[in-house]
Amino acid sequence: MKFRLYRFHPESGEKPFMQDIELDIEPAGKMLLDALLAIKAQDETLSLRRSCREGVCGSDAVNVNGKNRLACITPLSELKQPIEVRPLPGLPVIRDLIVDMEPFYKQYRSIKPYLINDAPEPEVERLQSPADRALLDGAYECILCGCCTTACPSFWWNPDTFVGPAGLLQAYRFIADSRDEATAERLDNLEDPYRLYRCRGIMNCVDACPKGLNPTEAIGRIKSLLVKRRV
Amino acid sequence: MNASGAHTGTGSWLIQRATAGVLALVLPGLLVYFLIALPVDFAGWRVLFAPLWLRVSMLLAGLALALHAWIGMRDIFMDYVRPVGLRLALYLAVIGTLAATLVWLAAVLWGVA
Numbered sequence: 001m002k003f004r005l006y007r008f009h010p011e012s013g014e015k016p017f018m019q020d021i022e023l024d025i026e027p028a029g030k031m032l033l034d035a036l037l038a039i040k041a042q043d044e045t046l047s048l049r050r051s052c053r054e055g056v057c058g059s060d061a062v063n064v065n066g067k068n069r070l071a072c073i074t075p076l077s078e079l080k081q082p083i084e085v086r087p088l089p090g091l092p093v094i095r096d097l098i099v100d101m102e103p104f105y106k107q108y109r110s111i112k113p114y115l116i117n118d119a120p121e122p123e124v125e126r127l128q129s130p131a132d133r134a135l136l137d138g139a140y141e142c143i144l145c146g147c148c149t150t151a152c153p154s155f156w157w158n159p160d161t162f163v164g165p166a167g168l169l170q171a172y173r174f175i176a177d178s179r180d181e182a183t184a185e186r187l188d189n190l191e192d193p194y195r196l197y198r199c200r201g202i203m204n205c206v207d208a209c210p211k212g213l214n215p216t217e218a219i220g221r222i223k224s225l226l227v228k229r230r231v
Numbered sequence: 232m233n234a235s236g237a238h239t240g241t242g243s244w245l246i247q248r249a250t251a252g253v254l255a256l257v258l259p260g261l262l263v264y265f266l267i268a269l270p271v272d273f274a275g276w277r278v279l280f281a282p283l284w285l286r287v288s289m290l291l292a293g294l295a296l297a298l299h300a301w302i303g304m305r306d307i308f309m310d311y312v313r314p315v316g317l318r319l320a321l322y323l324a325v326i327g328t329l330a331a332t333l334v335w336l337a338a339v340l341w342g343v344a
Contacts, residue, residue, distance in 0.1 A: 157310045188238075193309065197240035200306075226241045 027076035058145030139173035148205035165205035165215030172218035
C-alpha cells in the first residue's frame with residue numbers, strides 16, 4: 001500500500017516534508033495504526049502517539065486524507081491511496097505526527113471540567129434520576145482526542161479565546177449535570193463574544209468526531225440556556 | 232489574556248438571529264409584492280410606494296439588515312483584524328456606512344411622497 005507521511009524533525013533544521021512510503025501489508029481487517037506501527041518498525045525515527053489501540057484513549061488522532069480520525073479505528077481497506085497522514089491541524093507540531101495539545105488542554109481546563117458541589121457529601125453517592133442521567137448521554141463519552149476542535153476553523157483563528165467544540169461539549173456536560181451547583185458561574189464563564197459565540201455552526205466537529213458525538217448540538221443547548229436566562 | 236466576562240455575546244447573537252428571522256420573512260414578501268405589480272414608469276413606482284405600511288416595513292427591514300450586517304462584519308473583523316486601532320477604525324467605517332445608508336433609505340422612501 002502507498003502512504004504519504006508528514007515528517008518533521010526540528011533538530012535536523014530541515015523544513016517539514018511529505019515522505020512517500022510503500023508498505024507490504026494486507027489491508028483486510030487491519031487498521032491504519034497497524035500500518036503506521038509497521039512503518040515505524042522499518043524506520044524507527046517515525047514518531048506518533050498511541051496507547052490503547054481501540055479508540056478509547058484518544059491519543060492517536062491524526063489527519064488522514066484530509067479528515068481528522070483515530071488511526072486505531074480507521075480501517076485500512078476504506079482509505080484511498082496514497083494514504084496521506086498528517087498531524088492534527090491547528091496545533092503546533094512537535095515532531096512528525098505529534099502535536100502540542102496544550103492549547104487544546106488550556107481551553108479544556110478553562111471550563112472547569114469537574115463536578116462543583118459544596119454541599120456536604122452524602123452517605124452514599126450523589127444520586128440522579130434516570131431522566132437527569134439521560135441528559136449526560138452524548139456528552140460524557142468524549143475521549144478528548146482533539147479531532148473536533150482541530151477541525152474547527154473558529155478554533156484555528158482564535159485558539160487562545162475560543163473554547164472549541166470539545167471544551168464546549170464538556171462545559172455542557174457539567175452544566176447539564178443535576179449534581180453540579182455551579183451552573184450560573186459556568187454560564188457566566190462562557191458568555192462573551194469569543195468563548196462560546198465564535199462557533200458559527202460550521203459543524204466540522206460533528207463530521208470529525210470518531211465517537212459520533214455532536215458538539216454543535218451541545219453548543220446550541222448552552223445558547224438556549226443563556227437566552228432563557230436573559231429573557 | 233482572558234477576555235471572558237464581557238457578557239455581551241448573547242445579546243449580539245440574539246439580535247443576529249432575530250434580524251435573520253425578520254429578513255427571511257420580509258424580503259420574500261417584498262419581492263412578491265414588487266413582482267406582482269412591476270411598474271414600468273415613475274408614476275407606477277410612486278403608486279407602489281404610496282402605502283405607509285410599505286414604507287415603514289421597508290425601513291424596518293433596512294434596520295434589521297443593518298443590525299445583521301453590523302454584527303456579521305464585527306465578527307469578521309474580530310477574527311481577522313488583530314490591531315486594535317485598525318479594528319476600531321473599520322468598526323466606525325461600517326457603522327457610519329450602515330447608518331448613512333439607513334438615513335438615505337428613509338430619505339428615498341419619504342422623498343417621493
